[in-house]
Amino acid sequence: MTDSLTFLTTEQRNARTIHMDEMTTVEMLTVMNDEDHKAAEAVKNVLPAITKAVDHIAEALKNGGRLFYVGAGTSGRLGVLDASECPPTFMVDPSLVQAVMAGGGRAFTEAKENSEDNENQGREDLKARGFSKKDVVVGITASGRTPYPIGALTYAGEVGAFTISLSCNDKSEISGKADCPIEVIVGPEVLTGSTRLKSATAHKMVLNMLSTAVMVKLGKVYENLMVDVHANNYKLRERAKSILMEAAGTSYEEAEEALQKAQHQVKPAIVMLKRKVSFEEAKRLLDTCDGQLRDAVNAKT
Structure with missing residues (x-):
């Protein structure tokens, strides 16, 4: 050197x-x-x-x-x-x-x-x-x-x-x-x-x-949305609801309810809303699809 x-x-x-x-x-x-x-x-x-x-x-x-x-x-x-x-x-x-x-x-x-x-x-x-x-x-x-x-x-x-x-x-x-x-x-x-x-x-x-x-x-993004955002404060919870509304085409109230059922996890909440399934089924689909949200939403089973 x-x-x-x-x-x-x-x-x-x-x-x-x-x-x-x-x-x-x-x-x-x-x-x-x-x-x-x-x-x-x-x-x-x-x-x-x-x-x-x-x-x-x-x-x-x-x-x-x-x-x-x-x-x-x-x-x-x-x-x-x-x-x-x-x-x-x-x-x-x-x-x-x-x-x-x-x-x-x-x-x-x-x-x-x-x-x-x-x-x-x-x-x-x-x-x-x-x-x-x-x-x-x-x-x-x-x-x-x-x-x-x-x-x-x-x-x-x-x-x-x-x-x-x-x-x-x-x-x-x-x-x-x-x-x-x-x-x-x-x-x-x-x-x-x-x-x-x-x-x-x-x-x-x-x-x-x-x-x-x-x-x-790694599947942390759906479209251009931060679907793995850690919603652990007011601002991030509100952002998570906005993400749900955009991704699932749902209302604020429906997004809020789904987010609560999904324990403030955005990805399973989106699967729940788009596929009309339970939190447990949404998690199963995500696990089956290696956490890839788009694959979970479109999965045949």
């Missing part, structure tokens, strides 16, 4: 913002907005790699595996954000999608940037989670050369697990450790080297794609 970062695209100076400290507020914001548009285009360019990642993750999770996001600093925090939203959005166990961050949980709110330089710690932290070849790991690093996620990916490869890297530099070091490298080339940042900007935006887009598309493939 070279000690110099100057060759990295993410460390280059952006010619459009050389005089940023002399810009008016609106000039500054306009150029930032223009540059942010490049993040979406960069993600579009790597859709084939993201597709490969989604298919492998979904297959692993169907077979008892778990998904791990590993990163440091902003990259690690993005992993924490995406992983923490999976249980309430898709009603999965918190262990299914996990974030492993350099410096531990406190590093989410308190910067511990020196912790990213310990490659062996990335390996040990993944090992401590009982990581196995059934699991999948995504190593996140804008520079592509951060030791902590590289250590995690190296270990994952040694145990035979599928490995994915997410970086913002071409031919980055971590890409060489991954079965599926995703390099989202967004170009130099508005603020030189501040990869919490375009790089982080692009990476959040990719992580959102990975988790959402995987959950769709």
